[in-house]
Amino acid sequence: MVLHQLRPTRSSWVLTVLAAGFLALDGVLLVLAGAWSRRPGLVAGGIVFLAGAVGVGVYWRHHTRRLAELREALETEAMKLNQLRADVDRSADS
Numbered sequence: 613m614v615l616h617q618l619r620p621t622r623s624s625w626v627l628t629v630l631a632a633g634f635l636a637l638d639g640v641l642l643v644l645a646g647a648w649s650r651r652p653g654l655v656a657g658g659i660v661f662l663a664g665a666v667g668v669g670v671y672w673r674h675h676t677r678r679l680a681e682l683r684e685a686l687e688t689e690a691m692k693l694n695q696l697r698a699d700v701d702r703s704a705d706s
Contacts, residue, residue: 619683620676628672635665 639661646654 620672620679625672628668632665632668635661635668639663639665 639658642654642658642661644658646652646656646658
């Protein structure tokens with residue numbers, strides 16, 4: 613079975629945090645640069661980067677919940693399969 617592959621790994625969490633942090637840092641710096649130089653384009657770009665950082669976090673949470681649902685469904689199906697195998701073995705023995 614590949615049940616162990618349906619769990620988010622620590623490395624995926626670290627990469628997600630790094631990606632969101634990088635986007636957030638870029639967003640904050642662009643907003644500050646735009647405010648300091650009075651350039652609304654930089655402020656708008658910074659807001660887009662900040663929204664992207666939030667989006668990365670939201671998507672990762674959605675992804676981990678979906679993995680948990682898939683893992684639960686796979687475990688349920690594995691239990692059903694084992695039950696069917698046991699029933700077949702019992703009927704073959706009799």
